[in-house]
Amino acid sequence: MPAESKTVLITGASSGIGEATARRLAGLGHRVLLGARRTDRLAALAGELRAAGASVAHRELDVTSLDSVRAFADAGVAEYGGIDVLINNAGVMPLSPIEDLRITEWEQMIDVNLRGVLHGIAAVLPQMRRQAGGHIVNVSSVAGHRVDPTAAVYSATKFAVAAVSEGLRQESRDIRVTVVSPGFTQSELTHRGGSPEAQGAARTAAEQLAIPASAIADAIAFAIDQPANVDVNELVVRPTAQG
Numbered sequence: 319m320p321a322e323s324k325t326v327l328i329t330g331a332s333s334g335i336g337e338a339t340a341r342r343l344a345g346l347g348h349r350v351l352l353g354a355r356r357t358d359r360l361a362a363l364a365g366e367l368r369a370a371g372a373s374v375a376h377r378e379l380d381v382t383s384l385d386s387v388r389a390f391a392d393a394g395v396a397e398y399g400g401i402d403v404l405i406n407n408a409g410v411m412p413l414s415p416i417e418d419l420r421i422t423e424w425e426q427m428i429d430v431n432l433r434g435v436l437h438g439i440a441a442v443l444p445q446m447r448r449q450a451g452g453h454i455v456n457v458s459s460v461a462g463h464r465v466d467p468t469a470a471v472y473s474a475t476k477f478a479v480a481a482v483s484e485g486l487r488q489e490s491r492d493i494r495v496t497v498v499s500p501g502f503t504q505s506e507l508t509h510r511g512g513s514p515e516a517q518g519a520a521r522t523a524a525e526q527l528a529i530p531a532s533a534i535a536d537a538i539a540f541a542i543d544q545p546a547n548v549d550v551n552e553l554v555v556r557p558t559a560q561g
């Protein structure tokens with residue numbers, strides 16, 4: 319069990335890293351509020367975790383809507399009386415070469431991966447200031463450190479997440495900010511959108527290399543369970559064999 323049981327809001331908790339993080343944190347005794355658009359998945363996960371004795375709530379969430387993210391944060395306060403941690407995890411990665419001009423997918427990545435993170439910060443910051451404390455964990459990527467062909471726009475959003483996180487960290491004296499940057503990880507990230515060639519290549523690489531989502535959940539749990547005056551600024555976690 320962690321030293322202190324916390325209220326943790328997780329975006330994108332219906333699959334992959336978000337789901338694994340919900341399992342890990344609930345298992346450690348934290349109270350978790352799960353958000354995503356696929357509420358059937360959330361309900362099943364919440365039911366399973368509650369049956370194991372955890373304190374879990376869930377709510378429909380679309381991070382591209384500030385109103386939706388604010389309602390999610392309000393639900394956390396109503397259910398648990400405050401928000402100790404927000405994990406901005408929701409993300410999409412429809413890969414393609416720039417010259418394909420898949421502009422709708424560029425905008426989707428900006429809306430979910432960058433605007434979604436900003437909406438999360440905007441929704442919880444007033445509450446965390448009132449509490450004089452809190453922790454925001456932003457899930458970036460190895461692609462937030464390097465750019466590869468077909469991943470230019472995805473990388474741009476993840477570089478931006480790192481920049482926003484560093485700015486927020488510098489401006490905060492009582493709110494911890496952590497960036498978690500995974501490498502290839504088992505999830506549903508390559509299942510939707512993108513050009514068939516680029517997504518196929520990403521799926522093949524992931525099948526050969528990917529580490530379980532629980533490895534990223536463990537890194538997030540490590541950052542959360544540090545004392546309030548210890549801010550883990552960034553954790554990069556990738557498969558040993560990833561270049």
Ligand code: NDP
Binds near residue numbers: 332333355407458499
């Ligand atoms: P998944 O596709 O399995 O999970 C993505 C999650 O984001 C889902 O729960 C999905 O839920 C949610 N989501 C997508 N759009 C929205 C939206 N508009 N509003 C709310 N939730 C949304 O992929 P991962 O678990 O891999 O992705 C989690 C994070 O990890 C992402 O930020 C991703 O960029 C990052 N990452 C992943 C890596 C990997 O190799 N897997 C590597 C590096 C970073 P729903 O569709 O139900 O709304």
